[in-house]
Amino acid sequence: MTPAELFGGRFAIERLASAGGMAEVYRALDHATGARVALKVLHAAGAPFAGHFARESYVLAELDHPGIVRYVAHGAAPSGELFLAMEWLEGEDLAQRLKRGPLSIAETLTLGVRVAEALGAAHARGVVHRDIKPSNLFLPDRDIGRVKILDFGIARPQATRPATRTGILLGTPGYMAPEQALGARTVDPRADVFALGCVLYECLAGRPVFEAEHLMVLLSKMLAPEPPRPADVRPDTPAALDEVIARMLSHEPSHRPADGAAVAVEIAMLDDAETAWVQGGVPLHRLGAATPIEDLFEVTGVGLPDEVPTVDAARRPGDGASTLPLDAWYRQSASAGAPHTVVLPGASLALAGSEDDPALVPHTLLGRPSPCVGREREIDEVLRAFGAVVGGFGAQPRAAGRSPPAALVVTGEPGVGKSRLVAEVVRALDLRGGLLDAEGIVRPVSVFTAEAAPLAEGAAFALAAELVRNAAGLGPGDALSVRRDKLLDRLARHLPPASAGRVVEFLGELTDVPFPDDTSVPLRAARQDARLMGDHVRRAFEDWLAAECDARPVLVVLEDLARADAASIGLFEGALASLASRPFFLLVTDAPPSFAAGRARTLPLAPLLSDAAHAIVRHGLGEAAEPAIVTRIVQRGLGSPLRLELLTRRVRAGADIPSGPTPELVGRAIASLSPDAQRLLRAASVFGMRFWSGALLSVLPGASPRAAAEPWQAERKALAELTAAELVVRRGGRTPWGDEHAFRHVIVREVAYASLDDAERARLHLAVGAWLERAGDAEPAVLAEHFSRAGALDRAVPWAGLAAEAAFEASDFDAVLAWVSRGLAAAPAGEVRGALRLFESQARKWKGEHRAALEAGHDVLGLLPVGSPLWYSAAGEVVLAAGNLGDDAALVDVFEALSALGAEGESGAPHVIAVARAALQLLMAGHHDHAEAMFQALPELGGSARTSRATPPNPHTLDRRVVAVDPEVAASVHRARAFRALFAGDAGTSVREFEAAAVRFEEVGDLRNACVQRANVGSATNELGDYARAEASLRDALAQAERLGLGALVAHAKLNLALALARQGQLAAAQVFAREALTTSTRQGDRRVEGYARLYLGMIRLAGRDLAAAEAEVRAAIDLLAAHPPVRAHALAVLGQIAIFRGDARAALGPADEAMRLLESLGGIEEGESLVRLVRAEALASLGLEAEAREAIVSAYERLEGRAAKIRDPLWRAWFLEAVPENARTVELARAWGVAESASLEDDTSA
Structure with a gap:
């Protein structure tokens, strides 16, 4: 059966999806409904199962339920084959x-x-x-x-x-x-x-x-x-x-x-x-009399008890649980404001919101909530800084043209209380219900928090993803449908309807909550292009924050930013820039030194003063504590809240008051625990700063599951001991992974982790990695890190590859190369190695390392199956790198490989894009015949697929349907054809094709490539002579390229902008842009653009009549362009033009003849064709060779006339003939020598 046949008079077969012993399943298009179906066809070998096949058809026809695959039709084809059509599922x-x-x-x-x-x-x-x-x-x-x-x-x-x-x-x-x-x-x-x-x-x-x-x-x-x-x-x-x-x-x-x-x-x-449990609860003191306690119990679906067993945070271990009458429990809870968990049959109801927000969990010392002392000034300073940005309380009038810093970085020694400070800021906003403005009115604010994870430094966008997960309330173990609902419910509430779907879809990609892409062209395209995905994620992240800011001021709290991944840091810096006019504020602890330069200020946190330190110790030990002991603790606490609390606990336990560094004090606290608790703490440290009780217990060695009376009794007792010792704290509510816990301080985790011996560390990393892998809720970089530290490099390799892909999405190319290196360290072979090296090639391309990109791409071509999608992607990278380097041999090698393969490989987007890239690079390298073969292989845009096998297919023609359904592929074809038209002298068609490519790239949200095409529109408009319009297009493209951080495109736009300005007489500005483009291209090793920059500098110098400087630049360009014949022909023509300006026609004729030979061998060049022909004619005329000169000008004029005739727009045609200097001079000479009638072109231009 072929894809072109209409099966059963209704279904158009698209491809074979699967085959089994009884039947084959095809993807097909139902012409009756326009929907895709799975067409199951009983083949000859399956004849004995005809009864089963018919039975399935009749059964499905009778059943209609969303949980059963939907029936469409069944019957027999004219050939007798039985078929069953069902809904198509991806x-x-x-x-x-x-x-x-x-x-x-x-x-x-x-x-x-x-x-x-x-x-x-x-x-x-x-x-x-x-x-x-x-x-x-x-x-x-x-x-x-x-x-x-x-x-x-x-x-x-x-x-x-x-x-x-x-x-x-x-x-x-x-x-x-x-x-x-x-x-x-x-x-x-x-x-x-x-x-x-x-x-x-x-x-x-x-x-x-x-x-x-x-x-x-x-x-x-x-x-x-x-x-x-x-x-x-x-x-x-x-x-x-x-x-x-x-x-x-x-x-x-x-x-x-x-x-x-x-x-x-x-x-x-x-x-x-x-x-059943309640998430997003509120503190009891906020409920008030208007919220009956009965209503709170109703949501659990269980009865209201007469008495409530409670667990009080202030109760010491071993005191046991208490039982209170319900009304007494409610009064006590409401007055104390402390968190309580109500223990009910089959459900847990956390009534105090502190369980849900780590920033609101009360800080305790010896089981009692500990007040924050000695930081009142700093808390006030943070709130004032936030208020200054949002126009809130205490803000000084803004200086004209200046805005207050929108980020505050809290710095200080470990243990000095940075995390406590930001928690108290959040708590203050929570208690007040928002930010107090200058008029004493409370303005509600949104607060979003995230903390960098120790093992996620290399996980691209990890911190940003954590922020979005926390904002949406995504819990570990949530089903996909639940996570989707939360994202839609909690993130889209303030988004404009027109963009809400797009933003939530790409925030779903950020948080590993995939949405269907069947109705989303941008999402479908981004899933095929990691770099495009990163662009969409950035845009969605900023759009979401912008919408939140438009609803109310936003405070984002980021802890341990210095540990965060580079991509997230860049994302938050980008948000600071793009949200500069909105009420957006970042509160950060420990940021990298260069973070948000010019937009952030630092808040150093000094050690606590003596009075504050005394207050902490007396709160822990009680007012009856001996003054000498309190003083000694304060002296050895060194103003560090962490040290003061560690020493206070030791005294309360009857131990001494040691000195020594903070990690040593933490080590003493750990050493005082039971062996079971120490073992548990070491295992927990392998997870990172957070862990879950169920997950932790599952990775412990030697723990016996399902003890008869009480499972995991010893381990749960050890976890309670850790909590009572206040080395870990319980955070969040109940989850399918168990209760969430966190280390009290990063030093506690680091000391516990350092106490692992090598064997135990490796074993635990392997167990934790395996557990997270099964749970399916960890960043690939984290899994790769676990397996690497476990020494299981073979298990780390696939995750390293996914981490490299995520880094590529984030445009963190250094991280891509780091993950590739780690993956290759395991010496993978074949396709695994090929996939890693492909990421390397792509990353090095974007870094401008074209030689290394070419070498990696060549390696990939030898590792992957020829004709596979990844092989085509690698071929596309090789031709780009070879074109940039002028490596003719590498370019021709790929052409021959593509030509030999024809259409035998897997037809799809990578196939079409690789052929389009090859066509373009071959064209630019002067291989017009090879390029044309590739162009002939490209599908006609909008064409229909072959409908019969009776017509033999062109072996090099690609499947046109790929282009019809994939805007990005169509854009690649438009782009290649635009350059083809430019080389053929058809600048008008070139502009239209570039504009079409830009539109198709924009359809899928590919702003980078759309920007490139807008710059190409400006370049082609230069060729038409409409320099003012070209300048406007190029300035817009340049501004967008700078916003997107596209260094190579910035150079390209500046280069063409220099030409547009020079042609308008703005020589000084033109020279500045050309010099900047030269600097960038030289650094990147792009000899073609470097040669162009030298050429344009020479043309600018020539326009200013600085002939010596012009000649020097142009000769440098000619040397650079040996491997780029089309551009070299243009440069040779300019060199001849300089000689003519000097009056040395003989010196002009040599380069003019060479340029003409190149032009004739190539059949066309990107730009400068008119100048090549004109300079040769003028040189011949100056030497008195009138017959040859006349022949040359006739040829130049006829070619110019043919090119002008292709320009449909009469105004553009006039610009082309009159505003482009070499074109106007050609017309002038042709008329002066009687080659052309004066009216002929004028008639054409007015047609």
């Missing part, structure tokens, strides 16, 4: 997803309810699926919340006769119910319940519940008295979920839930009971 099946690791608890519950409901719908119609397994559960767009059941090929009504002969199994061993595997004559819905239980077990455990090489061994495991329980291998499995799955896996059908609907109800009830 994504992956559950089996593919489980290869990356198990699901979270929340994801498992979501999947379980959805599949059970869908099965319930089938069971209600008497249909039993009988083959539920991971590969038959499809995740559209990888979204677990939209899972669909596939393949009803062996489904049957319950009451019918057996499906097949005795002894032949229909189903999949390992998922079949025991009665099904034993060949029972009737199989009811409980067989599907058993299979779903197997799937849910595998989702949690990461491996199948029943595994064996032989069927009899498998059956013996399935018939065991006690069914396996997921909690045996995954201790964080909720007990109720563990029980439900165990019943589903019972070998006795009567012990299982009756059908899918029953399972759905059980899991849904379990989901409500086990995971």
Whole structure:
């Protein structure tokens, strides 16, 4: 079957998607609806299964449920082939997803309810699926919340006769119910319940519940008295979920839930009971009398108790929990303002908002909230700085033309209290309800916080992603559908409707919350282009913050910025610049020295004064403490709150008051813990500053899961000990990963980590990396770091590659090269090495390191399968680098490889783009025949695909449909054709093609390439002689290129702007721009642009009649352009023109003849063709060679006339003939010598 055939008179086959023993599945276009479908066709070898195939068709036609793949049509083709058309799904099946690791608890519950409901719908119609397994559960767009059941090929009504002969199994061993595997004559819905239980077990455990090489061994495991329980291998499995799955896996059908609907109800009830908690709560002191406590308990779906057991932060370990009457508990909570957690059956309700926001968690010393003392002035200074930016309280009148710094960097020694200071600023805003303005009115503000993670320094955009996750309330283990809803609900609330979808989609990419791209052209294009993705993410991030600022002033708090990834730092610096006119303020601790130069000021945090230090110690020890002890602690505390608290705890525990550096004091505190607590703390340090109880327990060596009475009793006791010692604090609410905790201070984490021996460190990094890999919620850079530190380099390599891709998205090319180097250190071979080297080639290209880019690209071509998409991408990089370097041999090598391959490779965007790039570079290198072969291989824009195999295809013609559906590919073709027109002397077509390319790039949000094309429009407009319009276009392109940080484009725009200005007589300004372009191109090693810059400088000098300087520049250009014949021809013509100005016609004729020979051999050049012909004619005339001169001017005039005729716009045609000096001079000579009638061109230009 071919892609062109219309199958069954309705479906246009596009491609083969998959093939199996019974049928083939094609992607096809349904001409009846315009939608894409999956067309399943029974092939000849599948004839024995015709009954199953027909049954699946009839079953699907009867079922209509969002959790079941949607039926479209079925029937038989004229050739007799049976077919079934279903909705086309993009994504992956559950089996593919489980290869990356198990699901979270929340994801498992979501999947379980959805599949059970869908099965319930089938069971209600008497249909039993009988083959539920991971590969038959499809995740559209990888979204677990939209899972669909596939393949009803062996489904049957319950009451019918057996499906097949005795002894032949229909189903999949390992998922079949025991009665099904034993060949029972009737199989009811409980067989599907058993299979779903197997799937849910595998989702949690990461491996199948029943595994064996032989069927009899498998059956013996399935018939065991006690069914396996997921909690045996995954201790964080909720007990109720563990029980439900165990019943589903019972070998006795009567012990299982009756059908899918029953399972759905059980899991849904379990989901409500086990995971209900309130997020985004508010402090009790804000609730007031208007909020009945009964309303708060209603949201959990549980009854209101008469008494409430509480855990009080001020209670010392061992004192036990307290139970209060409800009204007394409420009064105590409201008056104390301390956080309480209400312990209810099946649910946890955190009523104090401090649990959700780390900045609002009370700071405690010896179990009691500790006041912040000695920092009142600094807190006030921060609030005043914020107020100055937003026009708030205490702001001095702004000086004309000046704005106050929009960022404040808090600095100081470790332990001096920087984090506490920013927490108190946030707390002050929270307590006041906002920022107090100059009139005493409270203005609400938005506060967003993030903290750099120790292992994420190399993870591009990691800190920015953390900020967005926190702002949206994304929790670890949230299902994809939940995360999407949170992003849409919490981030889009202030965005303009026209941009909300785009912004949220790309913030989803930033936070690893993918949205479908079927209706989003920019998202689909960005997923094919890492650099474009980075541009979109930056724009979305700034647009989101701008919308938040338009709603209310925004304070962004960033902790430990010096540890953050370079891409995030750049993103926040960019936000400071773009939001300069909005109420936006950054409060940062420990930033890099160069951060936000000119936009930030520093707030040094000095050690506490004696009075403040005394207050901290007396608060901890009580007013009855001996003054001498207090004084000694203060002396050895050195004004550091961290040291003061460590020493106070030691005295309270009856220990001495040592001196020594702060890490040593922390080490003493750790050494005083129990061995279990020390072991737990060391393991926690491998996660970073944050960890989760369930995750931590799962990576501990030797811990015994499912202790009979109380699982993980010793470990949980050790965690409580760490919390009581105030070395770690509990943060956030309950999550599927367990309770979130954080180290009290970075020094605590560093000391704990340093205490690991090499073997323990490697083992824990491997365990943590594996756990995070299974959880699927970690940055690739973090996973690569874990596996690298574990010595598991083979496992680190793929994550290093993904980290390199993320760095490329962020345009952090140094980070790309660093990750590539780390990946290559594991000595990968073949395609893995090829993919890494491709990233290297691309990064070096953008750094202007063209030789290194070429070498890496050449390596890739030898490593990847020829004709694969990545091979084409590498070919495109090689031709660009070779063109920039003037490496003729490398350019021709790629041309020959592309020509030999023809259309045999995988047709797609990389294929078309590589051919378009090759065509362009070959054209610029003077290989017109080779270039034309590549142009002929490009598809006609807007053309239709071949409709019949009767017409043999051109072996070099690419699939036109790729261009029709991919704006970026279309833009590449437009761009190549624009240069082709320019070389052919058709400047008008060139301008139109460049403009079309810019529009198509803008369609996908590719602002960089759109900017390049706008600059090319200016360059082509120069050729038309419309210099004022060219100047305007180039100035706009230059400004945008500078905003986007496009160094190479800045040089290109300046170069062409220099020409536009020179032609308008602005020689001084033109020389400045040309010199700047020369400096940039020389640094980047781009000999072609460097040669152009020298040439233009020579032309500017010539216009100013500085002939000696002009000649020096032009001769330098000629030397640089040996490998760039088109530009060299132009330079030779200018050299001849200089000689003519000197009156030395003989000296002019040599370079003029050489330029003419180049022009004739090339068939056309990018610019300067008229000058080449004119200079030769004038040189011949000056030497008295009238016949040759006349022949030359006739040729020049005819060529000029032909080029002018191609320009459709009459005004442009007039500019071309009259404003371009060499064109006007050619017309003048032609008329003076009687070659042309005076009226002929005038008539043309007025047509």
